[in-house]
Amino acid sequence: MQEKFQLHAITVDPIRLPQLAEKKVEADILRLDKIHPLVSGNKWFKLRFYLDEAIAQQKKNIVTFGGAWSNHILATAAACHISNLKSIGIIRGEETATPSPTLVQAKEAGMQIVFINRQDYADKKIPADLKKDEYYFIPEGGFGEKGVDGAATILDYCNKENYTHICCAIGTGTMMAGLVKASASQQQVIGISVLKNNLALEENVKTLSGHSAHHFQINHDYHFGGYAKHKTPLLDFMNNFYRQTNIPTDFVYTGKLVYAITDLITADFFPTSSRLLLIHSGGLQGNSSLDKGKLIF
Numbered sequence: 001m002q003e004k005f006q007l008h009a010i011t012v013d014p015i016r017l018p019q020l021a022e023k024k025v026e027a028d029i030l031r032l033d034k035i036h037p038l039v040s041g042n043k044w045f046k047l048r049f050y051l052d053e054a055i056a057q058q059k060k061n062i063v064t065f066g067g068a069w070s071n072h073i074l075a076t077a078a079a080c081h082i083s084n085l086k087s088i089g090i091i092r093g094e095e096t097a098t099p100s101p102t103l104v105q106a107k108e109a110g111m112q113i114v115f116i117n118r119q120d121y122a123d124k125k126i127p128a129d130l131k132k133d134e135y136y137f138i139p140e141g142g143f144g145e146k147g148v149d150g151a152a153t154i155l156d157y158c159n160k161e162n163y164t165h166i167c168c169a170i171g172t173g174t175m176m177a178g179l180v181k182a183s184a185s186q187q188q189v190i191g192i193s194v195l196k197n198n199l200a201l202e203e204n205v206k207t208l209s210g211h212s213a214h215h216f217q218i219n220h221d222y223h224f225g226g227y228a229k230h231k232t233p234l235l236d237f238m239n240n241f242y243r244q245t246n247i248p249t250d251f252v253y254t255g256k257l258v259y260a261i262t263d264l265i266t267a268d269f270f271p272t273s274s275r276l277l278l279i280h281s282g283g284l285q286g287n288s289s290l291d292k293g294k295l296i297f
């Protein structure tokens with residue numbers, strides 16, 4: 001695995017599509033996917049302050065939870081490897097005969113993988129034998145205040161005052177809360193939820209960001225069946241978007257984000273002369289769970 005995260009590789013790329021020109025809306029995309037070939041995207045940002053605290057507390061073992069295809073698990077493994085910390089990933093469900101590429105790569109980065117059943121996972125039970133050594137716990141997906149503050153630093157990598165709207169995909173809402181915190185009150189943060197009917201999000205983002213809801217909006221209409229579910233129109237869209245812009249997206253998060261935003265632009269959701277910043281939050285490694293040939297990149 002390539003060692004370091006390449007923060008200097010982040011770029012702000014204009015999105016040039018006929019639909020945008022027609023509606024007189026401009027959009028840039030912040031390419032967090034470029035920071036690492038495997039551990040692309042927002043996960044390092046959400047982890048950074050947890051890891052700083054673990055190091056300050058001289059904790060050597062990091063424990064966290066995730067699924068077998070989790071971007072968070074792989075990012076934790078890589079970030080701990082770089083910081084000389086031991087990482088332990090507690091994975092939902094039974095061990096499969098062939099491990100996912102995500103878990104293979106996490107192991108290569110030195111992560112110890114422990115499987116627990118779905119009930120214990122839902123209860124977030126840490127197996128007793130892992131508790132012998134002093135450990136530092138990071139919530140699944142970096143959810144929590146430190147994750148929010150880390151995500152707020154994402155906007156240090158662009159001229160954030162240039163934009164009227166900041167748009168992102170939402171899983172737990174941690175990244176969105178950070179973006180809300182880091183943006184000005186006259187800006188709108190638009191989040192596209194990739195889960196079906198996750199209606200607790202509004203409250204979570206409000207609590208985590210400390211901002212009222214007039215500063216952000218969550219759209220629940222573009223989940224394509226639910227978390228990590230997809231349909232042919234989404235994959236067709238991602239292929240077309242790649243042909244037109246040369247920008248790869250992932251089918252769990254950023255593909256749904258870009259699909260939703262272009263659809264909303266066509267539907268006149270954004271006023272004329274809006275200047276949008278889309279966050280490319282990475283996640284490209286997850287595309288390896290799709291059958292070969294479905295994506296052209």
Ligand SMILES: *Cc1c(COP(=O)(O)O)cnc(C)c1O
Binds near residue numbers: 071
């Ligand atoms: C985890 C993840 C998100 C969602 O972040 P949350 O803070 O959980 O809302 C978005 N995009 C990608 C690629 C991710 O891996």
